Amino acid sequence: MSCCGSGAELAMLAAPDPREVLLVSRTIAGGLRQTDLSVPDVHCGACIRTVEKALDALDGVTWARVNLSTKRVTIKWRADASPPPFIETLRNVGYEAHLFEVDGDARDTTLSELIRALAVSGFAASNIMLLSVSVWSGAEPATRDLFHGISALIALPTLIYSGRVFFRSAWQALRHGRTNMDVPISLGVLLAFGMSLYETAIHGPHAYFDAAVTLLFFLLIGRTLDHMMRERARVAVKGLARLAARGALVLQSDGAQTYLPVSEITPDMTIMLAAGERVPVDSQVTKGLSELDVSLVTGESVPQPALPGSVLRAGTLNLTGPLIITATASANESFLAEMLRMMEAAEQGRSVYRRIADRAAGLYAPVVHLTAAITLVSWLIVSGDVHRAITIAVAVLIITCPCALGLAVPMVQVVAARRLFESGIMIKDGGALERLAEIDTVVFDKTGTLTLGNARVVNSDNVDPATLALAGAIAAHSRHPYSRALAAAVPRLQAPIVLDDVSEHPGCGMEARLGGSVLRLGRPEWALTDTSRMDLDGSSVVLSRDGQCVADFRFEDRLRAGAVETVGDLKRDGLAVEVVSGDREMPVRTLASGMGVPYFAGVLPGGKAAHVAELASAGKKVLMVGDGLNDTPALMAAHASMAPASAADVGRNAADLVFLREDLSAVSQAIAVSREAGHLVRQNLALAVGYNLIAVPIAIMGHVTPLVAAIAMSGSSIVVVANALRLRGRGKSDKSQGAGASTPRMSVRLEPAE
Template identity: 35%
Template sequence: MSTETYAVGGMTCASCVRHVEKALRTTPGVSSVVVNLATNQATVEGDATFEALAERVADAGYQLDRPTREEGAAGPEGDLGPARLRMGVALGLTAPLFLGMVPGLGIHLPGGLQALLSAPVVFWAGGGFFRRAARQARHGQASMDTLIALGSGVAWTFAVAEWLGGSHHLSFETASALVAFLLTGKYLEARAKTRATDALKELLSLAPPTALRLGPDGSVTEVPVIALQKGDRVRILPGHAVPADGRIAAGQAEVDESMLTGEPLPVPKAAGEALVAGTVVHGAALEMEVLAVGSETQLARMAHLVAQAQGSKAPAQDLADRISAVFVPGILLLALLTLGGWWWTQGSLALAWRPAVTLLVIACPCALGLATPVAVMVGLGAAARKGVLVRDAAALEALGKATDLAFDKTGTLTEGRPRLRTVQVLGGLDTAELLAIAASLERDSEHPIARGLVAAHGGALRPVEGFRAHPGGGISGSVAGTAYRLGSAAFLGVAFPTEDPDGTSVGLAGPTGLLGVFVLGDRLRPEASAVVARLRGQGLRLHLFTGDREAPGRAMAQAAGIDSVAAGLRPEEKLERIKALQASGAVVGFVGDGVNDAPALAQADCGIAMGSGAGQQGTGAAMAAAPLVLLRAGLEPVLEARRLADRTARIIRQNLGWAFGYNLVLVPLAAFGQLERFGGPMLAGLAMGLSSLTVVLNALRLRR
C-alpha cells in the first residue's frame, strides 16, 4: 500500500471537493482520500493505479494528473489575470444597464444596445457557470452553478423576447448583474486561494539553492542543491544556510536553529554533531557530510507537515454550498411544477412561463453568494486598521468559538531578543566601562548576544585590534592596548559567581582575571500579562508551547499568568499537542511567530502569526501558514481579532439569514403568481438587487 499525491483540475468549490473525494473513494483499492482545494491536490492511500483513479475522476467531470513538481514543492499560484479581466468586463458592461434606474437622468438605452452590452457578460464572462453546469448535468449533479446558469440564461432570453415583442421595460440588467456580482465573489475567493501554498514556499526557500561541494582533491565546486547526494562533503561559510541534513566532518561554529526551536541564541556545534537544512552557520566555516537530501530533509518534512495540516481540515464550506444538494434540485423541480401547473390551469404556455421564469430569477443566489465574501472583504479592511490581516473567514469564526488558545514563547509572549538584565562587577572597572569594552569587542558580530550588549551600551564604540572569534566559546581582542576575552565560563576557564537559569551569562576577562559578568535574557512583552488576563476572563484555557528549556518556559508562563506549560517541543510536537486538544473536542487557536510554528499554525482551528515581532528567521513562513496575521507589534491585536471574529460571524449569519429568508418568502409568492401583478421578472430582478444591497449595507456596519 502506498500514498501518492496527484494534481486535480476543474475544482472550484467545496461541492467539487466532495465529488472528487467520492469518485476517488469508490475506486477499488483505495483506503483513504484527502482532497485539498487550496493546493488543487488529492492525496490517495491504497493500491489503485493512476489510470483507474484518473478514469473515475474523469467520470465525475474533473481531471487527475500526475504531479509534475518536485515532491514537497508548493502548489501552483494560479493566474488571477483572466478572473480579474472577466470581473472587470462584467462590472464595466453591466453599469450602463442601470442608467435608466437613476432618478433624474432619463437615460434609456435602446434594447439592441442593452442586448449587445449584456451578452458578453452572460455568455463570455459568465461562461464558466454554463460550462460547469453542463458538465455537472452530464453526470447527474447540480450545484449553485446550475441555478446561476439557468437564472442568467433564462433572464437574458426572456429580455430578448420582451425586446423583440416591443416591450420598453427590459430586464437585461437582471442577467448581467447576477453574473457580475457573483464573478466578484468568485474572484475574491480565488485571490485568497492562491495564497494557500505560500507557507510551503516560504519553508522550502530557507534552504539555499546552491552548495559548495568538496571534491576528492579538495577542490570546491558550486552546484545546485538538488545535485547533492548522500555521502557528499560540502563547505558552509559563515552567515550561510545549511543546504541539506548532515553531520559536521570538520570545524566548529555556532548554528542558528531558531527555525526548529524558535530560540534566538545560536547553538555551539562541533565535529560529529548533526546539522539541519535551513539552519544558519555563524562564526566560522564548517565542512559537512550529507546524510539526507530533498524530500528526506527535516525542512521538507516540516513543509509536508504544513501541507498535511492544511489538507486534513474539512474544506471551508459556506452554508450555500452545503445545502445546494437540496436547494438547487428543489428550485428546479418547483420551477417545472410552476410551469406545468400554470399551463394546465391557464391552457397557455405564453402565460405559464412568466411565473416559472420569475421563480428562477428570484431564486438565483446573488445575495447568498455575496453574503460571506462581502462581509469578509469589509471585515478585512476593518481588521487591517486594527492591525490584523484576515485571510480566512472560517478561521476568524473559529477564533470567536475558541475554547483553548496556545502561545509560543520566544518572539510571541516575549520580545524575542536578548537584553541585558544585570552586570556583576568583579574587577577594578565600573559598569559603564565594562559595557563599553564588551560592546566594542562585539561591534562587528552578528550574534544575538553581541547585539544585546551593543544595544545596552548605546554609546560610541572604541577601536579593537587583533579581533578573533572563537566559535562556540567567545571572542578576543585588544582595546586601548589591553587584551580582553569575552565569552562563556568554559571559554574563559573560570566559574562565574552566580548563574541565572533563565538567562545567558557572559564574562569579560582581562590580564588580571575575570572583570565582570553580563547576564542577558529575553523579556516578557509589557502588555502580555494584561492580554492574558483578559483572554482568561473570556473563558479561554491558555497554554504555552515552547521549544525552550523547562525553567525559562515556566518562568515566562508564570510571569504572564499561564498555568499550562509544555517545554522543549520540536515543531512536530507542537502540532501533536494541538491535535490532542482538538481530539478532546476543543476549538484551538495558536499564536506564534517562527518557522518552527508553521505546522502548528496550519493545524490549529485558528492560527495567528506575529507579523512584526522578533524578526526571527522564517517569520514569513509563519505568516504564510496562518490565516490571521498580526500586522501591529504586540499582543493587543489578538484581542482585536477576537472581538472582530464575533462581529464578523454575527454579520455573516445575518446576511445568510436574510438571503435565505428572501428566497423562502418570495419563491412561494412567485410560484403562485402573486408577483405577476407587480411586474413578474422585473420585480424579481429588482428584489434580487435589493437583497444584494441589503447584504452589502449590513456588511458595511463592520467598518464602524
C-alpha cells in the same frame, strides 16, 4: 484503419505512467503515500464534493481533500498498493487533472480571464442600461424595438465571452449528470436572454437584456473578489516557496563537487553553503563559522551564530561566511516544506460551519430548479399569462442562487489564515480555527514555551572538565533545552567522546553506555539508585554512572517575550490559565506565582495528557501550548493546540497551530482572530439565509423583475465577501518586538528536564 484514436484511447495516453505518480508521491506515516494533483476546474462546494467522493471510492485511497485556493487535491493512499487511477477517475467525472508542480512565478491566467470578462460585461451592462432607461422613459414602439435590437446585439457576444466562465462549468456538471452553483446561474441568464430575444422578435414591450448582462457583471465582481482573496492567501505560500533554494553544491565521496536540484538532496549529503545562499534543506553545521538570518523561523531579525553542531532550518539565509553542512532531511520533509503544507492546509479543513454550508449549497441547486418550476406552473394556472409566468420563474431562478451561502465560510477562513500568516502564525485547517474560538482554558508548558528554552548552566565552573565533556557528549544527542545548554558549555577544543547505545527517555533524560558502564543524564530520581540523595545542593540534572552520582548541574532561563502580558490578557478575557510542567516544584511555583496562575509541577508526559483529558471530562475546552516531545500526547488530547516553530518535529506535527515568532503574544492574537472569524462566519450565514427568507417569497409572489433579482442576488454575494474582508481591519495586533525588543529579566531557576 483510422489514423486517430478514440477519445478513450487519447485519455489513456494522457494519463501519467504509475511510475511517474510514484516518483512525485512521498511516503508519510502509517504506511501511506501522499500524491498532490492540480485540478484547475474546481471552483465551488459542489466541485469539492464531487472530486472528493470520486477519489474516496477508489481502492487503496484512505483520504482525499481539495484545497479550493490552490485548486489542488491531496490524496493519501496505501503504500503497499500500486497507484490508483486518480487522473482517469477525475476525468470521468468531468475534471481535468495533472500532477501538481509548485511554480511560484506562474502567471495567474484565471484572474486575467475574470478581469477581461468583468470588463466586457461591465461595458455592455452600462450601455444596455442606457438604452433600457430610454425605453422606460416612454420611447415610441419603433424606437423601443430598435433599442431592444441594439441591446440584443450587445448582449449576445457579451454572454458568449463573459458568460463562458459560468457556462463552461455548468456544462461540465450537466454532461456528467450532476449540478453545481453555475447551473441555475446559466439557466437564469440564458432564459432571460432567450425570452428577451423572443419579445424583441414579436415586437413585445418587455425585454430583459439588461437583467442578463447585469447579472453576469455582478456575479463576476463576486467571483473576481473571491479569486483575488484566495490568490492573496496563495501569494503568502508563493512567498515562502521563493525562500527555498533551487539547488546546492554537494560534495561527493570522491571529493568532486556537483550542483544538485534541491529535490535530489537526501539526508547525510555534505553541502557547501556559500555566504549569501539560503539553506536548501534542514541541516547541521559540520565545519565553518557564520551568522544566519533566521527571521523566517523565529521572527527575530538579529543574526544568529552558526558554528559546528548548529541546527539549520531550510530557508534561513547564510550571511557572513562559508559553511559545510550535512543534510538531515529531504526537501519534502524540511521545515520550509512543512510551513508550506500548513499554510495550504488552512483551506482544506472542514469545520462544522463549512460542512453545514456545503451541504446546504449542495441541496440548493435541485431546490432552486424545483422552486422555479413550481412557480412557473402555479402562475400559469393562476394567470394564464405565459410571459408573466416565465418572467417570474426566471426571477426566482436568479434570486435563489446559493452563491452567498457558498462563499459565507471559506472567504472568512481564507482571510483569517492570511491574517494569521502575516502575524507569523500557521494554521493547519479551518476546523482548528473554529475549535480555537471555543476554548475556555489555556494550559501552558513551561520550558521552551513560557520560558525561552535557552537554558544556561550556572555551575559549570565547579564541574571537572572531563566530567563536563562527558555530560556534553551525551547531551549532544538531544534537542532538549537543558541538553543544548550542557553541550554549549563544553569547550570546543575537547576531543570527541564515542558513546554506545544512546537513547532518550521523554520526561526522564538520556541514557548511554561507555565501556561496561551505564551513564544517565537527567532527573535525579531516574538517574540515581540512592533516591535519598535526590536533593543534591538543589541540583536539577545529574550525571550518574551505574546509578551513582558523578556530577550535578543547575540551570537558569528567562521568560519568553510577552509571556506575562499574554497570560494577563487571557485572564482578562475570562479564560482559565494553568501551567503544567515536568519541572520540580520550586521553579514552577516561582514562575506561576509571578503570573498569578495555578500550576502543576513534576508532571510526566502521560500525566499532562491525563490532566488535559480530566479538564475535558469536566466540560472544559482546553488549548494546550507546548513545545517538547513530552508535550505531544497533551497537544493531541487538547481541544486545540499550539506550538512554537522551535518545538520538536513531532510536537509541531501534533499542534493545530504553529507560531514562528518568539513573542508569546501569538497565542492571544490567534484566539482573538479565531473568535472574530467565528463571529463573521455566523454573520455571513445569517446574511445568506436571511436574504433568501426575504427575497424568495417576494420573487415567487411576482414582485421582483429579473433585473432586480440579478442585482439582489449578486449584491448578497458581494456583501458576504465584504463582510469577510472586515477581519483584516479589526483588532490589528501590535508588531512583534523585533530586534530591539527587550526580554523580561525575570530569571527562572530550572530543575529536572521536562
